[in-house]
Amino acid sequence: xxxxxxxxxxxxxxxxxxxxxxxxxRGLKAELVDRLWTFLETGQTWADTETRLNQQxxxxxxxxxxxxxxxxxxxxxxxxxxxxTQTDTEAGGDTPQRGHELVSxxxxxxxxxxxxxxxxxxxxxxxxxxxxxxxxxxxxxxEKDEDKVRLHPYDSHLHFEVxxxxxxxxxxxxxxxxxLWSGSRLTHGVFQGRVGFEVRLERKLLPTQTELQEVAKPxxxxxxxxxxxxxxxxxxxxxxxxxxxxxxxxxxGREEDFGEPCSEGDIIGCYASFSTDDAVHLSFFKNGxxxxxxxxxxxxxxxxxxxFPHIFCKSCSVRLLLEPTSPPWxxxxxxxxxxxxxxxxxxxRSTLAPSSQALGEVLLMVGLPGSGKSHWARTxxxxxxxxxxxxxxxxxxxxxxxxxxxxxxxxxxxxxxLTDLIKIAAQTPGNYILDQCNTHFSARRHKLKLFTGFRRWxxxxxxxxxxxxxxxxxxxxxEEQIPETALLKLQVxxxxxxxxxxxxxxxxxxxxxxxxxxxxxxxxxxxxxxxxPPIPKQEKKHRFHxxxxxxxxxxxSHRLLNMQSWNQHxxxxxxxxxxxxxxYNNYS
Numbered sequence: 001x002x003x004x005x006x007x008x009x010x011x012x013x014x015x016x017x018x019x020x021x022x023x024x025x026r027g028l029k030a031e032l033v034d035r036l037w038t039f040l041e042t043g044q045t046w047a048d049t050e051t052r053l054n055q056q057x058x059x060x061x062x063x064x065x066x067x068x069x070x071x072x073x074x075x076x077x078x079x080x081x082x083x084x085t086q087t088d089t090e091a092g093g094d095t096p097q098r099g100h101e102l103v104s105x106x107x108x109x110x111x112x113x114x115x116x117x118x119x120x121x122x123x124x125x126x127x128x129x130x131x132x133x134x135x136x137x138x139x140x141x142x143e144k145d146e147d148k149v150r151l152h153p154y155d156s157h158l159h160f161e162v163x164x165x166x167x168x169x170x171x172x173x174x175x176x177x178x179x180l181w182s183g184s185r186l187t188h189g190v191f192q193g194r195v196g197f198e199v200r201l202e203r204k205l206l207p208t209q210t211e212l213q214e215v216a217k218p219x220x221x222x223x224x225x226x227x228x229x230x231x232x233x234x235x236x237x238x239x240x241x242x243x244x245x246x247x248x249x250x251x252x253g254r255e256e257d258f259g260e261p262c263s264e265g266d267i268i269g270c271y272a273s274f275s276t277d278d279a280v281h282l283s284f285f286k287n288g289x290x291x292x293x294x295x296x297x298x299x300x301x302x303x304x305x306x307x308f309p310h311i312f313c314k315s316c317s318v319r320l321l322l323e324p325t326s327p328p329w330x331x332x333x334x335x336x337x338x339x340x341x342x343x344x345x346x347x348x349r350s351t352l353a354p355s356s357q358a359l360g361e362v363l364l365m366v367g368l369p370g371s372g373k374s375h376w377a378r379t380x381x382x383x384x385x386x387x388x389x390x391x392x393x394x395x396x397x398x399x400x401x402x403x404x405x406x407x408x409x410x411x412x413x414x415x416x417x418l419t420d421l422i423k424i425a426a427q428t429p430g431n432y433i434l435d436q437c438n439t440h441f442s443a444r445r446h447k448l449k450l451f452t453g454f455r456r457w458x459x460x461x462x463x464x465x466x467x468x469x470x471x472x473x474x475x476x477x478x479e480e481q482i483p484e485t486a487l488l489k490l491q492v493x494x495x496x497x498x499x500x501x502x503x504x505x506x507x508x509x510x511x512x513x514x515x516x517x518x519x520x521x522x523x524x525x526x527x528x529x530x531x532x533p534p535i536p537k538q539e540k541k542h543r544f545h546x547x548x549x550x551x552x553x554x555x556x557s558h559r560l561l562n563m564q565s566w567n568q569h570x571x572x573x574x575x576x577x578x579x580x581x582x583x584y585n586n587y588s
Contacts, residue, residue: 006037147344149188149322151311154353154430156184157232157400158390158421170317173420174205177413178218181314181400183232186322186339188347189306194336196271197309198329199223201245202317204264219315220402221245223268225282225307228350229385233399234312239302241295242312243268243284249294259284259291264316267329271336272307274299280307288330306348309339314402351388354429361455362425363389363433364447364504366497368490369482370472371461376510377433392421393435426450439494448503456504458497462517491528496521 009017014032015025023035150166160182161172171182186197204219222234224242235242235250242250245268249258262268269285280302282295311318321329324341332338339347354360363380365373374395381389397414418436425432432451438444448456463471476482496517499507509517 003037006033006040009033009036146349147188147347149186149324149340149347151184151320152187152350153184153428154388155187155228155232155308155350157182158392158424158428159400159417160184167322168202168317168319169311170202170205171314172424173417174315177401177417178315179401179410179413180397180417181220181233181312181402183222183234183310183312185226185228185232185350186309186320187350188339189228189308189350190272190274190339190342190347191302191304191306192274193342193346194271194273195339195342196269196332196336197339198267198269198321199311200267200319200321200329201262201264202319205315205317220313221262221316221318222250222312223270223284224310225270225272226310227302227305228308229305232310232312233402234310236399239297239305240310241282241297242310243270243291243294251295258294260286262286269330269332270309271333273336283333285330285333290333308350354431357429357451357453358455360429360431361387361457362431362451364438364444364456364458365433365435365461366438366444366458367461368439368468368494369437369487370475371463371468372471372511373437373461374435376459376461377435381433387431389431389433390425391433391435392418392425393433394418396435397421422447423450426454437490439490441495441497444497445503455506457506457508458504460496460507460509460514460517461511462496462509462520463511465520465523467511485532488528488532491521491524492532494521494524 006014011029011032014029014036018025018032018036018039021039023039025032027035148166151162151169153162153166156162156169159172159177159180160169162169162184169184171180173180201221206218222242222244224234224240226234226237226240230237230240234240235244236253238252240251243259244250244255245262247257247259247261248255250256267287269288271283271285273281273283275281278299279296280299281293282297283293284291309320311320321338322340324338328338363377365377367373374393377391377393381391394411394414397417398410401410401414422434434447438447444458448458462468472482496514497504497507498514511517512520
């Protein structure tokens with residue numbers, strides 16, 4: 001179905017088709033057309049959709065188990081309804097009209113579009129979005145008993161949803177993005193003794209039949225230990241040790257066969273033994289049966305850092321036994337103590353989250369693709385480890401999609417997921433770095449208003465022309481080739497921020513000064529406009545309106561007014577009007 005055919009559909013037909021595919025059917029016709037066309041752009045035909053709906057209709061729906069969240073419908077972009085790529089103008093800036101025409105209208109989508117294209121497409125959704133309402137300043141009231149062991153909501157992925165009691169969790173977007181892994185560490189760790197904890201694979205959260213075709217392995221689970229400064233991708237760092245539910249052990253990104261696969265309802269026990277021979281023995285149990293010692297890292301490698309229990313899952317919900325008075329699901333090995341019942345002096349508390357939004361800060365990166373934003377952000381995080389920044393970017397989400405479909409499909413999903421994560425981050429106290437291009441004023445304004453109450457810091461990375469050319473070439477060699485047309489349109493529509501006290505508290509240009517960067521950007525714009533092909537103008541169709549037939553003589557109302565004015569004339573006012581019509585009764 002073409003875009004012109006979608007626009008010809010009536011509102012009732014649009015709403016009916018949106019309901020069939022499980023999308024939001026509310027809004028104006030322009031919003032419905034955009035929502036339906038966005039769905040059709042994914043490549044799924046109506047025949048495939050009808051087949052899937054018929055298969056779902058044939059099998060009777062199964063009611064969800066108690067305590068498990070219902071699968072949510074994919075997030076509709078009702079708030080961001082404008083998908084046309086129009087040039088955005090910075091407040092106080094001057095963008096020529098020709099540049100506005102060049103980047104208005106739909107962008108041609110070719111295979112292998114790359115990260116820059118999808119970030120650009122997501123930014124354009126903010127073009128005509130309503131100004132967001134700032135989130136209320138939610139203060140996180142720390143529990144009186146800070147020694148209580150639970151899943152750490154601050155030392156976890158934003159797309160990992162921790163249960164109310166802190167002992168269970170699951171991926172937040174498992175229905176929309178089934179290939180996305182999510183993880184969390186516990187609030188306490190250990191560096192001595194013989195300690196363990198238990199995890200139960202509560203339930204598999206299976207996606208729809210269509211998503212099952214895209215995801216080769218619909219669910220996954222990793223359980224183990226990691227140090228506090230290791231990645232939340234359990235098993236991908238050197239000091240991150242995991243048992244994988246496929247019957248493998250993983251550390252440093254290397255997999256080896258170990259133990260047995262686990263399935264729904266199985267209970268995995270994880271135990272750490274700090275021995276006197278300068279080694280830590282990490283062993284695993286399945287339903288009380290010993291599977292073996294998987295890792296023996298040296299305590300000298302840990303440098304005195306504690307190990308924290310860590311879970312990492314995809315499309316499944318997990319539960320931990322963290323009640324100190326509750327008996328274990330399976331008896332612990334002799335000499336071991338559960339982490340929840342361990343004395344407080346033998347445990348190490350991880351970093352506390354900021355108690356309010358006013359204590360957190362957000363860094364908004366601005367720059368063209370390949371300018372060095374991600375490199376600057378990661379360097380800043382290493383220099384300020386005490387702030388425990390959460391880096392929100394497309395590449396970070398791609399790293400969480402360990403197994404999934406093609407990279408182009410995962411890029412599109414990561415860009416859409418990032419839009420939802422930014423909204424969640426604005427309501428969660430903490431320190432964040434938004435690693436995107438953010439070259440449009442409307443996108444920057446929308447995100448900065450979302451984070452009202454935080455300390456907002458805008459960092460512009462705009463290198464010289466030769467340096468950007470070198471970095472862009474290196475970026476394209478290591479990641480993906482950015483289409484030339486998309487890159488030119490990004491240059492035409494780019495705008496650099498200026499200091500605005502109502503949107504930001506600090507503005508910093510880390511490469512070229514602001515005035516030099518503005519001058520160089522103007523040269524980029526002029527060059528890009530010459531290289532971009534002109535958009536052919538559509539011929540206006542002349543509409544021929546049929547004239548209404550005119551009656552002979554003035555309307556009746558005019559004749560009556562003329563007669564009244566004649567009778568009220570000072571000269572002829574006494575003359576009575578005589579009806580000259582024929583009396584048909586005389587001819588009876």
